[in-house]
Amino acid sequence: MRRHPALIAALAWLAAGCADAQPAPPALVQEAAITWRAGDRAVASLSGLALDPDGNRFVAVNDKGFFVTGQLERTEGRLTGVSLLASGPLLDPRGASVRRYDVDAEGVTLGPDGRLHISFEANHRVWAYADLAGPADPLPIPAAFRALQNNSGLEALFTGPDGAIHAIPERSGELDRPFPVYRFDGTRWDVAFTVPRRPPHLVTGADLGPDGRLYLLERHWNGLLSFSSRIRSFRINPDGLRDELILLESPLGTYDNLEGISVWRDPQGRIRVTVISDDNNSILQRTEIVEFRLDAPQPPRPILRGDTTPPTQ
Known part of the structure; x- marks a missing residue:
């Protein structure tokens, strides 16, 4: 068989370039950001967010022990405004408004039984609500919750692929210690898996995407009302998390104190990520709703080294 040195060299050159080719990672692209001023005391210090599957109606909870429900307004799918539907105090199991150390609601998720589950810190716990205006049904409190740091408890709450409620604390206790992910199986809590900690950011919210x-x-706070936000995503495997991706990491001051997150799919089939900020009830901050579109990875292309002309014999 006759060999063609020039052709062999050109193919080797191209293969060397393709060996380094990698698909562009997915990234979040901001599509809208609005400030919500509702004139209602419940629309402040919002920390947890849950949208319905079509991204229109939502539930949010705040640090002061209130819930709000609202409607996101859209023009051709783009977020343009928000309207308040209802608000009120969260109630304890006796039907009384939460008070003192019971008020700090941080996360919210819809359970498989149709009840909303809300996580609280300070008095670290998860309560379920068949009706947001009705009394709470408390879930068991394991010893691990009692050992959580003050003001660094169950920030993130999500419903896993198995339908179980999962909770993540804001801090893990050490900079190099992963965040535990607690799972409630309907009877008891255990640690389902862990999330790698990447300082200086701390957990503020989580959601299982479609x-x-x-x-x-x-979120990372620099101590001067300036925040950096980061969004990571993971594939959930039976043995833990895999395929860690950093989809967003904003410079300090880009957004306010983003704490609530909800992930959904729009009518065009694209993944959308909606987040909301906790303004700490401060005149120096704002309640901000930001919406992102997940750009899918692009197919790989050869990375050309040096001269773009194949070598000749």
């Missing part, structure tokens, strides 16, 4: 991936919202 693509089956876990989306984790994190």
Whole structure:
């Protein structure tokens, strides 16, 4: 068989380039950001967010022990405004408004039984609500919850692919210690898996996307009312999390104190990520709703080294 040295060299050159080719990673692209001023005391310090599957109606909870429900207004699918539907105090199991150390609601998720589950810190716990205006049904409190740091408890709450409620604390206790992910099996809590900690950001919210991936919202505060936000996503495997992706990491000051996250799919089939900020009830901050579109990975292309002309014999 006759060999063609020039052709062999050209193919080797192209193969060397393709060996380095990698698909562009997915990334979040901001599509809208609005400030919500409702004139209602419940629309402040919002920390947890849950949207319905079509991304229109939502439930949010705040640090002061209130819930709000609302409607996102859209023009050709793009977020343009928000309207308040209802608000009120969260109630304890006796039907009384939460008070003192019971008020700090942080996360919210819809359970498989149709009840909303809400996580609280300070008095670290998860309560379920068949009706947001009705009394709470408390879930068991394991010893691990009692050992959580003050003001660094169950920030993130999500419903896993198995329908179980999962909770993640804001801090893990050490910079190099992964965040535990607690899972409630209907009777008891245990640690289902862990999330790698990547300082300096801390956990503020989580949601399971319609693509089956876990989306984790994190925040870094520089101590001067300036925040950096990060969103990572993971594939959930039986043996833990895999395929960690950083979809967003904003410079300090880009967004306010983003704490609530909800992930959904729009009518065009695209993944959308909606987040909401906790303004700490401060005149120096704002209640901000930001919406992102997940750009899918692009197919790989050869990475050309040096001269773009194949070598000749």
